[in-house]
Amino acid sequence: DVKVTQSSRYLVKRTGEKVFLECVQDMDHENMFWYRQDPGLGLRLIYFSYDVKMKEKGDIPEGYSVSREKKERFSLILESASTNQTSMYLCASSSLGEAGETDTQYFGPGTRLTVL
Amino acid sequence: AQSVTQLGSHVSVSEGALVLLRCNYSSSVPPYLFWYVQYPNQGLQLLLKYTSAATLVKGINGFEAEFKKSETSFHLTKPSAHMSDAAEYFCAVRSNDYKLSFGAGTTVTVRA
Numbered sequence: 001d002v003k004v005t006q007s008s009r010y011l012v013k014r015t016g017e018k019v020f021l022e023c024v025q026d027m028d029h030e031n032m033f034w035y036r037q038d039p040g041l042g043l044r045l046i047y048f049s050y051d052v053k054m055k056e057k058g059d060i061p062e063g064y065s066v067s068r069e070k071k072e073r074f075s076l077i078l079e080s081a082s083t084n085q086t087s088m089y090l091c092a093s094s095s096l097g098e099a100g101e102t103d104t105q106y107f108g109p110g111t112r113l114t115v116l
Numbered sequence: 117a118q119s120v121t122q123l124g125s126h127v128s129v130s131e132g133a134l135v136l137l138r139c140n141y142s143s144s145v146p147p148y149l150f151w152y153v154q155y156p157n158q159g160l161q162l163l164l165k166y167t168s169a170a171t172l173v174k175g176i177n178g179f180e181a182e183f184k185k186s187e188t189s190f191h192l193t194k195p196s197a198h199m200s201d202a203a204e205y206f207c208a209v210r211s212n213d214y215k216l217s218f219g220a221g222t223t224v225t226v227r228a
Binding site (some may be wrong): 004009031033040041042043044045048050088090092094096103104105106107108109110 | 125150152157158159160161162163206210214215216218219220221
């Protein structure tokens with residue numbers, strides 16, 4: 001089974017702190033994604049990565065950055081946490097898939113971040 | 117650009133009754149469509165996906181979905197609800213660059 005793990009289930013930080021959220025997958029997937037989930041808004045893509053050291057902005061990248069130094073690890077960084085970044089953060093990974101086939105994204109359990 | 121609309125943010129059904137969750141999509145290319153389920157305090161788990169091989173797709177836990185191109189819909193159904201089906205359900209459409217666009221989600225509660 002594919003396993004995607006996230007470093008913390010719950011995290012409480014103060015405004016202005018630098019926050020690191022870590023995600024690790026064990027299936028040698030090329031693609032990795034960071035989403036935030038808010039009630040009534042579904043999941044919104046923050047950043048994604050197709051390969052090591054590559055990153056692409058998603059729909060809501062402002063206030064976030066990412067790092068992918070190794071294929072299995074994708075980190076989300078909040079440079080200076082703010083209260084509006086209180087949310088559930090979900091990491092996912094997927095393979096490139098064969099041409100014409102769909103690829104499934106596999107999700108971690110999520111990190112519920114509270115910024116005070 | 118691809119997008120998804122889920123009709124109804126909350127659905128309540130009796131145990132044993134039909135579950136119907138509605139999803140309409142917008143896509144400029146043949147869509148790849150997914151339904152995910154999220155149980156309380158957990159990540160998302162794939163229920164089923166549309167791969168263009170068949171319009172009726174069967175998934176896990178007795179769920180199925182039918183792709184209707186003429187209606188741009190991909191509704192999720194289960195003939196008989198179980199208490200364990202209480203969760204939040206997300207419809208998603210995949211773009212050509214492997215990104216998923218999710219609907220806002222539908223929370224299902226099951227009454228005994």
